[in-house]
Amino acid sequence: xxxxxxxxxxxxxxxxxxxxxxxxxxxxxxxxxxxxxxxxxxxxxxxxxxxxxxxxxxxxxxxxxxxxxxxxxxxxxxxxxxxxxxxxxxxxxxxxxxxxxxxxxxxxxxxxxxxxxxxxxxxxxxxxxxxxxxxxxxxxxxxxxxxxxxxxxxxxxxxxxxxxxxxxxxxxxxxxxxxxxxxxxxxxxxxxxxxxxxxxxxxxxxxxxxxxxxxxxxxxxxxxxxxxxxxxxxxxxxxxxxxxxxxxxxxxxxxxxxxxxxxxxxxxxxxxxxxxxxxxxxxxxxxxxxxxxxxxxxxxxxxxxxxxxxxxxxxxxxxxxxxxxxxxxxxxxxxxxxxxxxxxxxxxxxxxxxxxxxxxxxxxxxxxxxxxxxxxxxxxxxxxxxxxxxxxxxxxxxxxxxxxxxxxxxxxxxxxxxxxxxxxxxxxxxxxxxxxxxxxxxx
Ligand SMILES: C[C@@H]1N[C@@H](c2cn(-c3ccccc3)nn2)[C@H](O)[C@@H]1O
Numbered sequence: 001x002x003x004x005x006x007x008x009x010x011x012x013x014x015x016x017x018x019x020x021x022x023x024x025x026x027x028x029x030x031x032x033x034x035x036x037x038x039x040x041x042x043x044x045x046x047x048x049x050x051x052x053x054x055x056x057x058x059x060x061x062x063x064x065x066x067x068x069x070x071x072x073x074x075x076x077x078x079x080x081x082x083x084x085x086x087x088x089x090x091x092x093x094x095x096x097x098x099x100x101x102x103x104x105x106x107x108x109x110x111x112x113x114x115x116x117x118x119x120x121x122x123x124x125x126x127x128x129x130x131x132x133x134x135x136x137x138x139x140x141x142x143x144x145x146x147x148x149x150x151x152x153x154x155x156x157x158x159x160x161x162x163x164x165x166x167x168x169x170x171x172x173x174x175x176x177x178x179x180x181x182x183x184x185x186x187x188x189x190x191x192x193x194x195x196x197x198x199x200x201x202x203x204x205x206x207x208x209x210x211x212x213x214x215x216x217x218x219x220x221x222x223x224x225x226x227x228x229x230x231x232x233x234x235x236x237x238x239x240x241x242x243x244x245x246x247x248x249x250x251x252x253x254x255x256x257x258x259x260x261x262x263x264x265x266x267x268x269x270x271x272x273x274x275x276x277x278x279x280x281x282x283x284x285x286x287x288x289x290x291x292x293x294x295x296x297x298x299x300x301x302x303x304x305x306x307x308x309x310x311x312x313x314x315x316x317x318x319x320x321x322x323x324x325x326x327x328x329x330x331x332x333x334x335x336x337x338x339x340x341x342x343x344x345x346x347x348x349x350x351x352x353x354x355x356x357x358x359x360x361x362x363x364x365x366x367x368x369x370x371x372x373x374x375x376x377x378x379x380x381x382x383x384x385x386x387x388x389x390x391x392x393x394x395x396x397x398x399x400x401x402x403x404x405x406x407x408x409x410x411x412x413x414x415x416x417x418x419x420x421x422x423x424x425x426x427x428x429x430x431x432x433x434x435x436x437x438x439x440x441x442x443x
Pocket of ligand 1: 270
């Protein structure tokens with residue numbers, strides 16, 4: 001039974017406005033984690049530090065003053081936002097999310113409400129403005145990551161137990177509201193916010209502060225897009241309110257993981273190239289995902305109506321690391337040829353098969369087969385709605401080479417698999433005879 005909530009979901013069901021539709025059609029995004037932690041590069045006193053590099057302050061037990069000294073090393077001789085934007089464009093992303101302020105509390109813009117920001121560094125420039133302008137120029141939408149946790153701010157509290165704690169915590173909330181207002185007014189191009197660090201007891205205890213932030217953002221820009229990770233209701237429920245309703249515009253809980261099957265709501269997965277490094281770690285260890293693995297995840301996400309955001313952690317001198325430039329080149333090459341199976345695509349209501357992922361373009365009527373797992377049999381099985389006919393079947397990038405599907409049983413077809421030479425997935429585009437019920441066929 002539904003209980004009355006004052007600070008639960010402020011809206012129900014999927015958004016149908018143009019701004020959200022654009023978010024959906026973008027499908028492929030980039031995350032940028034950049035801050036003082038980038039200067040440390042996951043090392044301290046010449047030693048490798050275990051754990052996520054953007055958490056090095058805690059992982060290496062660095063004192064406030066030793067950490068703050070990093071501001072004097074924030075020179076960024078190699079920083080060029082236009083180079084970052086060019087590489088993002090080359091990779092084929094349609095949106096980018098940047099850490100305006102991570103848990104460390106250091107701000108990439110000259111904030112009026114703190115001096116723990118770029119203005120206190122030798123670099124001194126408004127990095128955020130240069131990023132927004134460069135990405136906007138490349139036609140890439142910009143989103144702001146903002147951490148509620150703030151290890152630097154004297155009034156941040158991870159828990160509120162005393163009266164003093166609550167006075168401080170509400171001063172901090174006032175600071176946050178001022179910074180969010182500042183971000184939305186100084187950089188009106190921003191399309192949405194990516195909040196993080198909302199798991200602590202202080203936020204869970206005072207869920208209303210997250211309702212207030214949502215209300216503030218909608219007053220300043222009604223089309224603003226914000227995921228579910230911001231929100232806590234008055235009972236402490238996160239992402240989904242106590243009545244099970246999604247709070248926010250999409251499920252924002254898919255961090256370094258993909259759902260098994262398509263969630264009902266809009267959703268987004270954010271992914272690292274190593275196992276768990278967001279900020280720059282000079283020495284990547286463990287499994288480093290290949291471009292092929294990233295493309296598989298992107299196709300999987302699209303096939304389940306979700307967005308996929310790949311993280312880059314620029315180096316402390318402001319340049320991008322070689323591995324990430326390589327990744328952008330390889331993924332971008334694939335997107336050049338196969339992007340029509342991703343951009344503007346949604347789940348195809350067909351029975352999933354073992355060779356990979358189906359996607360369907362929202363209005364060009366094509367069904368795409370993103371083949372990631374090449375069958376030893378050399379045969380790709382396709383099960384279509386009864387009575388369907390495959391009118392045309394080509395490999396993207398080899399449109400001239402038509403494949404001949406063979407009917408196997410009543411509505412099953414087998415398509416001879418083309419040879420895989422380059423170690424990347426390939427895409428088969430199916431044109432089904434007009435009027436087939438693929439549109440609403442339930443697998
Ligand atoms: C998007 C990613 N979210 C941040 C994060 C994740 N976590 C975390 C905290 C507790 C359990 C699991 C993950 N803490 N910080 C990471 O630092 C990065 O910014």
